[in-house]
Amino acid sequence: MxxxxxxxxxxxxxxxxxxxxxxxxxxxxxxxxxxxxxxxxxxxxxxxxxxxxxxxxxxxxxxxxxxxxxxxxxxxxxxxxxxxxxxxxxxxxxxxxxxxxxxxxxxxxxxxxxxxxxxxxxxxxxxxxxxxxxxxxxxxxxxxxxxxxxxxxxxxxxxxxxxxxxxxxxxxxxxxxxxxxxxxxGGATPLSFVRLYRISPLGIIGAAVTGVMLGGFYALGAIYAHGLGMGRPQTALFMSLVILGGVVLQIPIGRLSDRFDRRKVIIGTFAGTGLVSLVLGLLARRPDVVDTLGLLFGGLVFTLYPLCVAHTNDFLEPDQRVGASGGLVLVYSIGAAIGPIIAAMAMTRIGPGGLFYFLALAAAAAVGFGVWRQRVREPVPNEQQQPYQILPRTTPIAATLDPNTAEEG
Structure with missing residues (x-):
């Protein structure tokens, strides 16, 4: 090694x-x-x-x-x-x-x-x-x-x-x-969005919503922090803590998703992200507690994309996984392009807290969709679930780095 x-x-x-x-x-x-x-x-x-x-x-x-x-x-x-x-x-x-x-x-x-x-x-x-x-x-x-x-x-x-x-x-x-x-x-042609939705509706919708949320945050998170009265050093710390949080909870949440119905973990993570976002919106005048909440927000929201990829892989043949992962990256990127516009509208109408109110609303919509999917489709047995893998949200080529796709595909 x-x-x-x-x-x-x-x-x-x-x-x-x-x-x-x-x-x-x-x-x-x-x-x-x-x-x-x-x-x-x-x-x-x-x-x-x-x-x-x-x-x-x-x-x-x-x-x-x-x-x-x-x-x-x-x-x-x-x-x-x-x-x-x-x-x-x-x-x-x-x-x-x-x-x-x-x-x-x-x-x-x-x-x-x-x-x-x-x-x-x-x-x-x-x-x-x-x-x-x-x-x-x-x-x-x-x-x-x-x-x-x-x-x-x-x-x-x-x-x-x-x-x-x-x-x-x-x-x-x-x-x-x-x-x-x-x-x-390397890599394969990304699967079409229609085919991805037929294979795993929660996977593709979850990836899109995650893109909307992270696109909005990266574009306007600094404006939120500055609106709370933070100077540049404090804003830099806040942004870096969110990114650090994205590393901290990856493995614990990933292991939970390997042991239990992955849809429940996805729904719970979206719910936790929404709750933390709501609190960040409500505490838009309390910069003293925002850093801790930012760490928790990052820890939750950064796990959502790999969770959605793993859930989608649960329904795929080995030779489809690289193409599906590539398609999910594109879905995420399109969501990330849309997110900043809607988030900016929310901040214009509500103020700095509008960013996280919007993120909370997006997370709530994903929770509602996930609950509906639980009612209309049986869960994948735990022993048949693919292992969770931390993945970058970069390009379709990144899918070829996933051991779950490369070893079997």
Whole structure:
């Protein structure tokens, strides 16, 4: 296992640097636009532009990689991302930044496809789970650590964007110098949304609702924190705690879903997410307790997507799982593109707490749908349920890293 992990250390280091450089940009841009008097609806549209680019990139970037190879494509995608980040310092205007965020989403999708197909190439049945776990750690750790770069702009407003561009540029070096051969792109054609719904209605609806919730949070979570009177250091801490929480409860909740009817665990997790969101909305004037609740919120909401993937896999043949997981990633991404717009409308009408009131309502809708599905379909016997696996919500290629799909498919 150790030699296999050492063989991908350059890939893991690159993804950590990339997430450290890019993970805080949504927070930074939201705060800058709000300070400039931009409406929350327009700030939400910035988030929608990013997820639209991410979705399109997940569908189209593979063709570029196949044409020029992984290393050249990776370098091009990161260079484009770095350039668009620096371009943010040229002109702070909603339309311009929306275009840049679309480009950044498009570029990051290409980066994820390169990294994930490389990791899949290096993984064996014995090391696949460990490699996926370390990949997730690099993703979340980089994203969480990057939040603390927010405070760099107190004296020099352009400095956070410059720092992000530097980190992105440095992330190219380990890949450009790697001796790992470029693999063939793995994965399968994602299953259609109609077919996914017929196979697992709760799986696809749960993934979509999770996308709506996390898309809304990532786009406007910083505006919520700032509306509570938090400064940039406190806002960075709040955002990083939510991301940290996303790691803490993954294994305990996953194990529960392996032992009991997974639908009940999904419904319970949505219910818990909704309850915590409601409290965060009600306590919008109590920043002293928001950090703890943010940790709990992250711990619950981040488990929902892998729960939905595992539940969908319970109804699939082994050779269908990669395609289904890829389809669920796209469903999630579409939901994430819609979420910021609706969340922004809620905040405009209600105030900062409107973000979490909306998230609570979305979670309640998922709970209601899940309860209905329990009544019309028999549960999968526990011994036939597929093992829960922590998964990234990046591109369809990520499905090939899942040991439950790769070993059997």
């Amino acid at each position: 150790v030699p296999s992990l050492l063989s991908v250390r350059s890939l893991l280091f690159s993804i950590f640097m990339l997430m450290a450089g890019s993970g805080f940009l949504a927070t930074l841009m939201s705060l800058r636009l709000e300070a400039a008097g931009t409406t929350q609806l327009l700030i939400g549209l910035i988030g929608t532009a990013y997820y639209a680019g991410l979705t399109l990139g997940a569908l189209r970037a593979g063709r570029i990689i196949e044409r020029v190879g992984h290393i050249r494509a990776f370098t091009a995608f990161v260079s484009l991302f770095s350039a668009s980040t620096l371009a943010c310092t040229v002109w702070q205007e909603f339309g311009f930044w929306a275009v840049l965020r679309f480009i950044e989403g498009l570029s990051l999708a290409g980066v994820f496809i390169c990294i994930e197909s490389w990791l899949n190439e290096r993984a064996t049945p014995q090391t696949r789970g460990a490699i996926l776990a370390f990949y997730m750690v690099a993703l979340y750790a980089g994203q969480g650590a990057g939040q603390f770069l927010l405070d760099l702009g107190n004296r020099v407003p352009a400095l956070p964007f410059i720092a992000a561009s530097i980190l992105l540029s440095l992330a190219v070096i380990p890949i450009a110098l790697t001796r790992i051969p470029g693999p063939a792109l």
